[in-house]
Amino acid sequence: MIDLTSSSAAETERLGEIIASQLNRGDVLAFVGDLAAGKTTMIRGICRGLNIQQQIESPTYTLVNEYVGKIPVYHMDCYRENRLEEWLELGINDYFFGEGITLVEWADTIAELIPDTAIRIWLNHNLSTENTRQIRIEALETIEKRTIDLFKIQ
Ligand SMILES: Nc1ncnc2c1ncn2[C@@H]1O[C@H](COP(=O)(O)OP(=O)(O)O)[C@@H](O)[C@H]1O
Ligand SMILES: [Mg+2]
Numbered sequence: 001m002i003d004l005t006s007s008s009a010a011e012t013e014r015l016g017e018i019i020a021s022q023l024n025r026g027d028v029l030a031f032v033g034d035l036a037a038g039k040t041t042m043i044r045g046i047c048r049g050l051n052i053q054q055q056i057e058s059p060t061y062t063l064v065n066e067y068v069g070k071i072p073v074y075h076m077d078c079y080r081e082n083r084l085e086e087w088l089e090l091g092i093n094d095y096f097f098g099e100g101i102t103l104v105e106w107a108d109t110i111a112e113l114i115p116d117t118a119i120r121i122w123l124n125h126n127l128s129t130e131n132t133r134q135i136r137i138e139a140l141e142t143i144e145k146r147t148i149d150l151f152k153i154q
Pocket of ligand 1: 011012
């Protein structure tokens with residue numbers, strides 16, 4: 001587990017890009033954090049790191065946005081739809097255990113469905129400073145170490 005501080009949206013995006021450089025097919029990332037904590041912002045950085053050219057927005061009319069890049073990326077948001085049966089029916093396990101990378105916003109609302117092996121990312125507002133976010137990442141130790149090293153030298 002590592003704790004980092006981001007001082008701007010651009011920094012959170014860059015952190016996403018750093019994480020992207022260590023991702024592989026089949027990886028699942030579970031994002032937890034309040035509204036405007038920066039989940040979608042970090043996902044933009046991840047997608048940039050994966051050479052995705054499409055516009056990245058939280059899925060609204062659909063439950064899953066699919067992006068085409070170096071590796072397919074599936075972007076889910078569980079804020080409105082938190083019924084496990086709905087997600088199972090949609091084939092969420094096909095996404096999780098498929099050939100792409102799956103990014104889940106509000107993952108805590110479907111916690112029971114998130115694979116144990118998922119990389120977990122928490123984002124929190126800092127009450128005293130508007131553009132500061134506390135970010136906690138739980139991943140394989142190798143990924144955690146490399147993320148810290150790369151984030152420091154930015
Ligand atoms: N350090 C920061 N990291 C991420 N976003 C930040 C930061 N500082 C300010 N922001 C702003 O907060 C908002 C985060 O929105 P968004 O990424 O859509 O959040 P979420 O998906 O968690 O609801 C954006 O308007 C962004 O510009
Ligand atoms: Mg969002």
